Amino acid sequence: MTKTNREQRREETFLEIKATARRLMAEHGTAGLTVRGIAKEMGMTPPALYRYYDRLDDLITALITENFHALADALESACAAATPGRTVDKLMAAALAYRRWALDNPVDFELIYGTPIPGYHAPQEITVPASARTLVVFVGLFVEALENRECMPPPPYDRVPPELRSHLEQIMRDGDPTGSAPLLALYLALVCWPQIHGLVMLELLEHIGPVVGDMEFFARSQFENMGRAIGFTI
Amino acid sequence: MTKTNREQRREETFLEIKATARRLMAEHGTAGLTVRGIAKEMGMTPPALYRYYDRLDDLITALITENFHALADALESACAAATPGRTVDKLMAAALAYRRWALDNPVDFELIYGTPIPGYHAPQEITVPASARTLVVFVGLFVEALENRECMPPPPYDRVPPELRSHLEQIMRDGDPTGSAPLLALYLALVCWPQIHGLVMLELLEHIGPVVGDMEFFARSQFENMGRAIGFTI
DNA sequence: CGTAAACAGTTTACACTGTAAACATTTCAT
DNA sequence: ATGAAATGTTTACAGTGTAAACTGTTTACG
Incomplete structure (x- = not known):
């Protein structure tokens, strides 16, 4: 079972979100963990992240x-x-x-x-x-x-x-x-x-x-x- | 040196702010510690609190x-x-x-x-x-x-x-x-x-x-x- | 006592935050 | 090729802290 392009990109985006969140937190502490901050860093709009995590809390749980x-x-x-x-x-x-x-x-x-x-x-x-x-x-x-x-x-x-x-x-x-x-x-x-x-x-x-x-x-x-x-x- | 009315009321307000902050935090955790929440609870407008604490951080420090x-x-x-x-x-x-x-x-x-x-x-x-x-x-x-x-x-x-x-x-x-x-x-x-x-x-x-x-x-x-x-x- | 200064409060405003809803676009499966 | 699903943007709302300007009250002093 090979992965479709979309599935693969989706996985990569999940990884990028977490990585970006970690980078921002390492720089600014837990205060750096914001939907808008992560989105801006990734060149996306904030609501786009909600396609990956229903709530910010879910991202925190993953981390x-x-x-x-x-x-x-x-x-x-x-x-x-x-x-x-x-x-x-x-x-x-x-x-x-x-x-x-x-x-x-x-x-x-x-x-x-x-x-x-x-x-x-x-x-x-x-x-x-x-x-x-x-x-x-x-x-x-x-x-x-x-x-x-x-x-x-x-x-x-x-x-x-x-x-x-x-x-x-x-x-x-x-x-x-x-x-x-x-x-x-x-x-x-x-x-x-x-x-x-x-x-x-x-x-x-x-x-x-x-x-x-x-x-x-x-x-x-x-x-x-x-x-x-x-x-x-x- | 006896206290003037204003000085006394000011001290009382300081106490009330801290007491209100504690009550809100006891109820809703640290997330309950908001300038607007305290102000509303005290029947004031949020900026009024800034006559007592220059920043929310200062209130936190006091607590x-x-x-x-x-x-x-x-x-x-x-x-x-x-x-x-x-x-x-x-x-x-x-x-x-x-x-x-x-x-x-x-x-x-x-x-x-x-x-x-x-x-x-x-x-x-x-x-x-x-x-x-x-x-x-x-x-x-x-x-x-x-x-x-x-x-x-x-x-x-x-x-x-x-x-x-x-x-x-x-x-x-x-x-x-x-x-x-x-x-x-x-x-x-x-x-x-x-x-x-x-x-x-x-x-x-x-x-x-x-x-x-x-x-x-x-x-x-x-x-x-x-x-x-x-x-x-x- | 009258006045000026200090104080205490409100109104308004701005730049943030999370997130919901509607809409457009791209990608995939049939 | 077409319909559906996935992915994004735009817009909007209700929060957040806090700065600036303004109004009314209280105090201290000449």
């Missing part, structure tokens, strides 16, 4: 899901680049990649993890699955580390709190139908993620960097302390 | 600084309400108050710690001092805990990393001219803050709650684990 996937991809390739077998290296690489991606793509990160653009409401059935991939990367690392006995969590990280058990089991079932992965992996991922995220968020919005000074070092050391706390030997 | 102070006040009174002498209780109370304030005042929290409203740029010389108060509360707790030997940090939290030392010393000097407070207190505050913040931020924007289930419990347990890790006995 957001792409960003979630781009972040998850960055984490995965960082893990892949780490020493095979040394899962702790992968965890450090993933945490640092999370930070690096945020710092290198600040607006894209704000778009997914920051306050929603005023008036925008994310259709969760679309964004949530994409969003989940990030957490899945970390869960995967802990599955590997626990299996290989590379991570030996001391109390209180050696077992899932009973208060969370049943709900986490259900989440695990929905995501992984085989249900083979240890529940503790999900719990440990949920312990680590907020620590990484909080540091990155505060640094990105310049709340903590000026106080700490060397954020590069601080982030590294915090991630290492985190790894040690949950049972890795670094 | 932001008030929010920083309100959050810091909430932390302080939570500490004050905790068992005297039990600094660990104060730390837990402060962390939980941070979360509670964010959940109870989501838009206000987003305004200070979320992505800036598109097009808005914070004048840092105004917002930074107000922002600092939050961190100062935590630093104060660690000063107290270290002095009373209530907190006995194990490695690697028993000393300030040399890579951060000189910069933290300078920060400490600028904030506290006596320079008496132990540097380690600032370091421990910087270790804890991102952990608390990350959890709250992810919960507030609904990235982690649906996965965890019982966020109330999870936050509590995470804060306790954090306290133990840096040398408190809970």
Whole structure:
């Protein structure tokens, strides 16, 4: 089944719209994301864009899901680049990649993890699955580390709190139908993620960097302390 | 020096503008923060507001600084309400108050710690001092805990990393001219803050709650684990 | 007290924003 | 080749922030 000219041009236009939107946002922040701005940049009239996205919100949603996937991809390739077998290296690489991606793509990160653009409401059935991939990367690392006995969590990280058990089991079932992965992996991922995220968020919005000074070092050391706390030997 | 009628009415109008802005934002999110909306609500014409704030940005700045102070006040009174002498209780109370304030005042929290409203740029010389108060509360707790030997940090939290030392010393000097407070207190505050913040931020924007289930419990347990890790006995 | 200045408000206007409706043109399938 | 579908433009409307000019009120001072 070969594509007709029109279908191909349509796909290209979709790509051009998103690319233009990204360029304008990189230059002027989320304030640069306007129908008229994108249209002018592309040599079109604003209403023409409505042939591609019914509302500006739909374009935002498309950008957001792409960003979630781009972040998850960055984490995965960082893990892949780490020493095979040394899962702790992968965890450090993933945490640092999370930070690096945020710092290198600040607006894209704000778009997914920051306050929603005023008036925008994310259709969760679309964004949530994409969003989940990030957490899945970390869960995967802990599955590997626990299996290989590379991570030996001391109390209180050696077992899932009973208060969370049943709900986490259900989440695990929905995501992984085989249900083979240890529940503790999900719990440990949920312990680590907020620590990484909080540091990155505060640094990105310049709340903590000026106080700490060397954020590069601080982030590294915090991630290492985190790894040690949950049972890795670094 | 008694206030003239006009001065008093002017002050009241300032208050009414901010109160109206807060009400509209609570109802419609940051998208509800419009000059015209506030004016209509107050029975004025939009340009009239410009007698009080030269730009909408200035009103936003006023709201932001008030929010920083309100959050810091909430932390302080939570500490004050905790068992005297039990600094660990104060730390837990402060962390939980941070979360509670964010959940109870989501838009206000987003305004200070979320992505800036598109097009808005914070004048840092105004917002930074107000922002600092939050961190100062935590630093104060660690000063107290270290002095009373209530907190006995194990490695690697028993000393300030040399890579951060000189910069933290300078920060400490600028904030506290006596320079008496132990540097380690600032370091421990910087270790804890991102952990608390990350959890709250992810919960507030609904990235982690649906996965965890019982966020109330999870936050509590995470804060306790954090306290133990840096040398408190809970 | 009377007057001039400062203040507080309205009216009008402009340059933006998203988007709906009507219409013209191009492209494709039959 | 013809009808339908897709893609664009034009025009329009209801929002947005805010600047300029103007009017009325309140205050401070000679």
